[in-house]
Amino acid sequence: MTSRHRGTNRGDQRSSAAVGPRVLRRLVVGGSSLALAVVAFALPGPELAQAAPTALTVAEAKAQIEQLQTESEAIDQQYVSVQQQIDAGKVELSQKQSDVQVQTAKVTQTKRQVGQVALAQFQNRNVDTAARIFFTSDTDNLLSQVSTVEKVSENQNTVLQTYQEQQAALAELEHSTQTDLAVLTDQQKQLTTLRADSEAKVAESKKVLAKLTAAEQAALAAADKKAAADAQAMAEGGSSTTTATTDDTSGTSSITGTGRGAKALAFARDQLGKPYVYAAAGPNSFDCSGLTMKAWQAAGVTIPRIAAAQSRVGQVVSKADLQPGDLVFFYNAANPSHVGMYVGNGQIIHAPHTGSVVKYAALSSMPFVGARRPG
Template structure:
């Protein structure tokens, strides 16, 4: 019996030595982890440094600005959809008024015929004392009949047109609702990222926060440079640059286009609008407005773009500097174009 029990015990615990080995290994790892924690090198217990906080905040602001440009683009689409829907509704109202007028005229013709009654033409000519008068009336009746038929056809045509307008308006209304949903999503994304950035910045001391908010590598003010282009283009560029200088110190507000506050593409759009040039609303579309220029050929008034996703834009003012609306908490100011990764430039015309 004892000989049989021993093999069963071996089968039940074929790796009897391993639990002890695992226990020893676990204790060794735990001891190492404890020692690491006491030595102050545990990643989970280490608070981020000011430099790490600033890098993370910069990233969040960049992501927020990209979401802002998406918001601006969708808002532009929503505004177009709303204007088109209003136009369709106005047109439908005008056509309905015309339809009612046509129906009223048709009803007047029908009422007049009902009151006059119907009579065989041969009998009428036999009874009338003036055949010429009858023939004149018969011709008039024929013309009235022709007008009635035309009026009926017009009513039918107007009904078809109004139905088509209503279908188009319904489609436009659905598109507007979809754009409004996108707007809400982008707005939430921007707000979440900005809130996260503010939460991180709250961990800085007042001195560190002031250093973070201060302009980087550029003076607070500078004299506008003269655009390199001549003629009408140069004059427009000069007006755009002058407008940008006039906006210095105004707050950054995402989605704003002035005159009290701006986001980055809102500032460049407003500056060139003051010069008589209409730019698209977003960084993604502004980079394709006008002529692309190399960095070595930059002239005051050119649009300068940053980051691989083309999520930021400023207005070049010469000397390697630009006027731009940086981010929430940082007003419109002058900065070096080396402050961010350069992505391209365009010259509106």
């Protein structure tokens, strides 16, 4: 009786032991699911976790667009610089390729001479000279032959040395040509990258503009138009450093200075309204440095192609001493990325950026970093 009772207890204990863990696991799993459900309910969804983007003000959009336009133009100046290197490299490569052809002809001719001299070697060059003198009865003739052979040998050595030098020169030219080709290939890739980077900046500026409402975009365009009109009115109004004369054909006044600066400015004014195009230097479109280069070229003064290089030529001019035609530089004193031409009365004429045209602007509209008077 007692043993049966004890057996029953042990059975019940085993049953409880077997059932207990399964129940516990269900409780744990169920609890975890419940906990996860509570957490999932408590946490915001992805659309709630990210705050709604703050709308841009017109001023913020304008600042962003101007920054992107500035960066795009700086890249355009790099593009022009690399293009100049490519153009110069192509000229040098063409000269080297011509030199290779000339040098190859020289090597071929010298190689032919080496063969001819080799055929003229002394027939019995392996016989000792002292032994031949001992065995020959015509010593004078033999010595004459030996002298001739030595002269031939001397000529041969000279020809061989010349041949080796010419071969080395040819090899060096060929290696240099291959190096130049590799550099040009790399620079062409740089052009592709720079163009893509510039276009990306332009595209990004358009996206920023698209964030504004139609009314805000219209207001921004109107503000730009007003600024351009104000700059034109100020530029054509004359100043203490300029002389205003009436132009009956256009109905506007023309600002002139003196000397070459006046001629350069006159050329620049004739380009008003022509579109900005990267790497363009006329006659139908311009970038900033293409315009200033051509303007001063029209005045008889040759200046470099890009803004940074233009900022290092001619006479340094202070902001207070600016005269019509002076080159004015912006954004970076060590490496200016934009250049315009001073008109007078605090105004400049320039080719601003992609999407714009050659026009007047206030000198104060961009960070001024220096000025030069080329001639």
